[in-house]
């Protein structure tokens with residue numbers, strides 16, 4: 001009898017599948033058809049496949065989602081190419097945080113979202129022009145006069161698949177100029193659109209010194225505006241007006257907010273501190289989502305010459321701070337997918353979901369990483385993306401921006417560095 005064989009477009013064979021959304025952690029084959037996950041099984045039924053790739057000894061997980069990137073290339077000067085930050089860095093979905101606003105969103109859609117291979121979503125900035133001048137000197141652009149709630153609501157209604165949240169800032173510069181006026185408008189827009197608020201933490205804009213808020217009071221300004229599902233990013237920022245700042249412990253009000261469902265996001269960027277991370281981890285304050293805040297040089301348009309971190313590098317750093325592999329993968333798959341309210345589509349390998357997959361090599365060794373203020377950390381494993389599947393299509397990431405994952409060639413130099421770290425505990429250097 002001639003039984004009809006299962007037909008697949010692609011089979012990834014024998015990978016160590018980690019899919020925290022489905023509590024899957026083991027060796028499986030993953031079969032793909034028509035751009036969707038068709039089967040995930042320790043033993044696939046008899047089948048024919050257009051292409052079969054062995055991923056034995058590799059980790060296979062849902063395509064990585066980076067909740068904080070800057071990819072409005074050529075419009076916002078520190079924004080980078082979405083595919084360099086996305087599929088070519090092992091990331092299948094990137095979320096642009098605040099580079100466009102209501103007046104510039106349509107350009108973002110036409111020239112970025114509609115053009116690239118990576119799945120691009122965005123949280124528009126609450127102001128009309130987004131982060132068009134990221135050097136933060138043009139503070140007037142971010143004030144309450146630049147907010148058009150009606151325009152935001154209408155765009156969010158028309159493009160619900162792209163606009164998944166709203167970005168606003170709670171830091172000393174904004175508060176010194178407008179108090180909480182912009183935050184009030186952001187709350188109103190979030191309520192009208194039913195979207196989460198994503199709040200930047202840590203000094204950013206030029207501060208009106210005559211009106212500088214006390215750093216330890218800054219977090220309490222925003223908490224009354226937050227609801228369940230809203231996010232605070234740069235959670236391990238070293239800035240004095242950050243979540244921890246110069247305190248021993250974070251305030252009770254923050255613990256209460258987290259207990260009530262406010263989420264923390266890593267947002268590495270240029271303010272991430274291992275020391276702050278360790279101290280907040282002692283209070284069990286862990287990021288729900290792990291994001292990179294990958295961006296270029298603030299001072300030179302379209303230059304990535306200052307970029308020295310990546311999402312996979314950040315995931316590797318978290319091992320050194322004691323996170324488990326499952327926890328790290330959840331922070332870049334199912335958790336951000338839930339924030340985007342897209343968890344049946346991405347961030348999971350459940351049958352029927354889109355075939356967005358990242359295959360990782362977990363490389364053993366002594367790998368040297370540093371935070372934004374120069375403190376160094378050696379980890380035993382690093383995460384290197386080696387293959388991406390995007391809606392069923394195989395992509396080999398070129399990894400141009402994975403500078404923190406380059407092999408450390410000079411082991412003698414590494415040994416010296418480790419000694420000097422042990423001696424001095426932390427090496428600090430100024431940042432811009």
Ligand SMILES: [Zn+2]
Pocket residue numbers: 068069070097269293
């Ligand atoms: Zn950012």
